[in-house]
Amino acid sequence: MTGNGRVIAVDGPAAAGKGTLARRLAEALDYAHLDTGLLYRAIGLALLRAGADPAEEAAAVAAAERLETLDLGDPELRQDHVAAAATKLAVFPAVRDQLLRFQRDFAARPPGGKKGAVIEGRDIGTVVLPDAPCKLFLTASLEVRAERRLKELRERGVESIRSSRILKEMRERDARDQNRAVAPLRPAEGAVTIDTTELDADAAFEAAMNIIRSQRPFLDKG
Ligand code: DC
Secondary structure, X not given: OOOOOOEEEEEOXXXXXXXXXXXXXXXXXXXXXXXXXXXXHHXXXXXXXXXXXXXXXXXXXXXXXXXXXXXXXXXXXXXXXHHHHHHHHOXXXXXXXXXXXXXXXXXXXXXXXXXXXXXXXXXXXXXXXXXXXXXXXXXXXXXXXXXXXXXXXXXOOOOOOOHHHHHHHHHHHHHHHXXXXXXXXXXXXXXXXXXOOOOOHHHHHHHHHHHHHHOHHHHHOO
């Protein structure tokens, strides 16, 4: 068993709505929340700041070994150049192995005395916590995800970015995440897919809660 039993795995591509959904679920259930993308981003940012190449394996593994010392609350982690670095170093098995323990510990012993955890990422249901009793796979069309990303950037005051560039970068990131040899992005066995192309955040939350309620006996077993 890789968790305490009360774990909701939320996987899916960038801008499918995982973050908003996972936060809301954690709040509603009083579970702890972990955005595992931040772990990969923190390693990417540490490398960029050190002037190292995130596509260079030895440097990436060394940075992953220092994960505990990295600040997961740094606002720069949200920026796109950091996401691009994260997706490059995420291909290395030794980096991913290094992060496994942190993620499994979080699930087994959720911080703050919480009784369960909502963990979001790309490979939570497939690799990190294959025993998770509830697995959700969030997806949406590439165009809608790129549009959401553009809106988010504009809200943050970034005006200079073109939608064609966002679409291109997102397509490249999807391809890298889906086609890498280790832990590629795909729905886990037993995962329920929620397509948010035509759902807003409230509707996605309702859909997820209905799935969780139907699986409640498994979640309560913990
Ligand atoms: O979810 P995000 O955009 O913050 O993730 C950034 C990158 O990190 C993503 O492109 C791939 C990688 N990642 C991963 O490989 N596995 C995870 N569980 C989470 C993120």
